[in-house]
Every structure is written in C-alpha cells, then in structure tokens.
Amino acid sequence: MNSHLSYTTEEIAKMLKISKLTVYDLIKKGKLQAYRVGRQMRVDAEDLDAYKAKAKSGGSAVELQSVSPPADEPEEDASGAAAYTSRAAALSDSKRVPHPYPHTAAMSGTVRTIVITGQDVSLDILAKHIESRSKSFRPLRAFAGSMDSLIAMYKGDADIVSTHLLDGDTGEYNIPYIRKLLTGHSYTVVNMLSRTAGFYVQKGNPKELRGWGDLGKSGIRIANREKGSGARVLLDEMLRAQKLKGKHIAGYSDEWTSHMGVAGTVAAGDADVGIGIEKAAYLVGAEFIPLVQERYDLVMINTPNNGELIETICGILRSEPFRKELASIRGYDLSRTGEVIYEC
Structure with a gap:
C-alpha cells in the first residue's frame, strides 16, 4: 500500500462497514491514529493497516461494532416519539452493550478529544471557538442526525450532541426524547439557538x-x-x-x-x-x-470529568464573540442561546 495514501473518516467508515461515529470514537480513544487537515480528519494508510491487523488479532474487535440501525427498523411511515424510541431500544439491545459513559476522555498529553455530533454550521463555529478559547479540549465533528446522535451519546461515543426533535403529543422539543433515550444518565440541556x-x-x-x-x-x-x-x-x-x-x-x-x-x-x-x-x-x-x-439544543452528560467541559461550552455560548458570529447567519434566533433548558 502507498505510504503517502490517506483516507477521510467517511472513506474509512465505508471500508470497515461501520458508522462515522464509530470511526470518531476509535480516534477519540486513541485506537486509530489521525490528524487534522483544515477542518477534516485524515488517517494514513499505514495507520489504518496497523489498526486492522490489531483488530484481526482480537485486540480491539469490540470497536468494530457499528451504531447503524438493525434490519428490523419501524415501518417507513411510523411516526411519533414512540416509534423512534422503539428504534433506539432496538439499537440499545444490539451487539454492543450499553454502558454508563465510561469513555469520558481520550488524552493526548493534557488535551481531551471530544466528539460533537450534528449537522448545523453553528456546531462548526462552536468547534472553532473551543479550539481558540480552551487548551483542554480538541473537538472532532461527526455529522449525524438528532436521533443517532443521542443513541451515540447513550453508548458513550459522543460528548456534545445537538438535537431538534419535536414530540407531537406534547408540542415540546427535545426533552421527551432525551428522557427516553438517555435513561439512567444525568445530563444538561443547553439551548444553542432557535431556527425556522x-x-x-x-x-x-x-x-x-x-x-x-x-x-x-x-x-x-x-x-x-x-x-x-x-x-x-x-x-x-x-x-x-x-x-x-x-x-x-x-x-x-x-x-x-x-x-x-x-x-x-x-x-x-x-x-x-x-x-x-x-x-x-x-x-x-x-x-x-x-x-x-424549532429549538436546537445541546446535550452533555453530567459526570465529574465533564464539569469543565460543560462550563466551557456554556461560557462560549454566552460570549459576545460567539453570539456575534451566529447573528450574522440568516434564520437564527439567539434569544435563549446559552440558557440551561433542563438539568437532570
């Protein structure tokens, strides 16, 4: 294999037939060596070969379990919180055993790698502010939908999750889903923004x-x-x-x-x-x-290890430079940005 060849996280996910969130989790835990090129994470071919060799020898087989949904998903037009949380329950009972967030940090010196999931550009701006304001955290971005992001957090594969899920029965955003999907966890929900x-x-x-x-x-x-x-x-x-x-x-x-x-x-x-x-x-x-x-919120697990992270994120959300940058983007309502919506 060409020693100068490198892959994106998406390419690795396709080759190993796992989700991108799992790839980020491997990087976060130091199982797969990666480096940043601009906003993109890349893995050299020889590092991927080294990881695969270790996996084949049984060294990290559990890490190859994907957070992708099983074959028996709800019917295509199933709707409502019950339908989606039944999908989450099926995922929670899949091969990878749920755990109470044991992988709270991957350390490189004194820097902790954190995974931020979601697709809005505001999360890229948040990651940039984390890098510029804190020497304690190195953010990685994973582009997943709200439901898969919460499931990844339940399994310990994400540190900051964005969500905008409407519960039609109550008219409430996010909290009904978070309560059901993060059963057994203590967590903080902070508003990022609202949008039309x-x-x-x-x-x-x-x-x-x-x-x-x-x-x-x-x-x-x-x-x-x-x-x-x-x-x-x-x-x-x-x-x-x-x-x-x-x-x-x-x-x-x-x-x-x-x-x-x-x-x-x-x-x-x-x-x-x-x-x-x-x-x-x-x-x-x-x-x-x-x-x-719709209300677009961030979710973080409350653990002793996460105290500094939660404080850092709330500080950034409430800061004038961050709010000024978001205010330049059309369609964002920042009237509640940085407000703690719910704390379990």
Whole structure:
C-alpha cells in the first residue's frame, strides 16, 4: 500500500462497514491514529493497516461494532416519539452493550478529544471557538442526525450532541426524547439557538403548498430526510396530526442526508416539496414557506470529568464573540442561546 495514501473518516467508515461515529470514537480513544487537515480528519494508510491487523488479532474487535440501525427498523411511515424510541431500544439491545459513559476522555498529553455530533454550521463555529478559547479540549465533528446522535451519546461515543426533535403529543422539543433515550444518565440541556423550519418549494410555489395538510394533495412528490433526523421527525409528527400516511406520498422513501440535499432537489424541479430550515433555501435558490420555530439544543452528560467541559461550552455560548458570529447567519434566533433548558 502507498505510504503517502490517506483516507477521510467517511472513506474509512465505508471500508470497515461501520458508522462515522464509530470511526470518531476509535480516534477519540486513541485506537486509530489521525490528524487534522483544515477542518477534516485524515488517517494514513499505514495507520489504518496497523489498526486492522490489531483488530484481526482480537485486540480491539469490540470497536468494530457499528451504531447503524438493525434490519428490523419501524415501518417507513411510523411516526411519533414512540416509534423512534422503539428504534433506539432496538439499537440499545444490539451487539454492543450499553454502558454508563465510561469513555469520558481520550488524552493526548493534557488535551481531551471530544466528539460533537450534528449537522448545523453553528456546531462548526462552536468547534472553532473551543479550539481558540480552551487548551483542554480538541473537538472532532461527526455529522449525524438528532436521533443517532443521542443513541451515540447513550453508548458513550459522543460528548456534545445537538438535537431538534419535536414530540407531537406534547408540542415540546427535545426533552421527551432525551428522557427516553438517555435513561439512567444525568445530563444538561443547553439551548444553542432557535431556527425556522418549513417547506422548500419551487420558485413561485406552483403546487400552492401552504401548510401540512397540503401534503395530502394528489400529484405531490416529496424529497425526504433520513430516519432519525429532526426534519424527518417533524414531518412524521405533522403527518400523524393530519392523519396522513407517508407511504401515500410519492418520494417519501427517497432520503437525503442534509437540508442542502433536500432543498437542492426541490430547486432543481425533481421534487415539489421538502422539509428543512430557512438558510438552505436561500443557498440553493428554493422558495421557503415558514411553518414552525424549532429549538436546537445541546446535550452533555453530567459526570465529574465533564464539569469543565460543560462550563466551557456554556461560557462560549454566552460570549459576545460567539453570539456575534451566529447573528450574522440568516434564520437564527439567539434569544435563549446559552440558557440551561433542563438539568437532570
């Protein structure tokens, strides 16, 4: 193998048939050697070979367990907190045994590597501020949806998790899911920001889509997000409230893994509607129909090891430089940024 060859975390995840979160966990624990190039983590080919050789000899076989969902997921149009938490329960009973967050730190000298999960650009800004303000932490980014992020935290594979999950029964964001998915843990929930979510539609809104009930119109094709993402949960909860079935909507089973992917598909005319946040619509040229204001929160586990981390994150969220940088991004409401929403 070429000694100058290196791989991204995504390429390694595909080669080993594991999730990107598991790759980040291996790096975090020092099992897989990696280095940063700009905002991207890379692993040299010889370091990957060394890890694989060790895994084959039985040295770290447990680390190859993935946090990807098992084959028996809920039905595609299943919705609501119960449906998604049943998926989490199935994952919790999979091969990798859940544990009370034993891997709280991977140390390189006095620097602790932390994994931040989520897809919003505000998390990249947070990571940058952590690097500039603290010598105690080295942030790694993992791009996972809200549900998978919480499951990763339950298994000890993530340190800071972002979530925007609507519970249709209570109208409350995040807390109902966190309570169910982080059973047995003590945790702190801090608000990152609020943002507007709604429909992406084609210019001029030719299908005249104004509200959730309009998704029941005939001839509508949707560009959907992946199961477990906040946008997918929002859609499914609203369909449930309207007594609509996702499987009756064309394109419901076609999944994109980002707001940009959904918005771009609609803008290109390959779908009539998608669900997502306001910012992506303006970046790709789709029209945006605002429908809800969603709360985007951060979750951190309360342990003696995490006291400094929680204090650092709250300090950054409440700082003027961080808030000023977020304020420059369209569609963000920072009125509650840094507020402790819930503490278990």
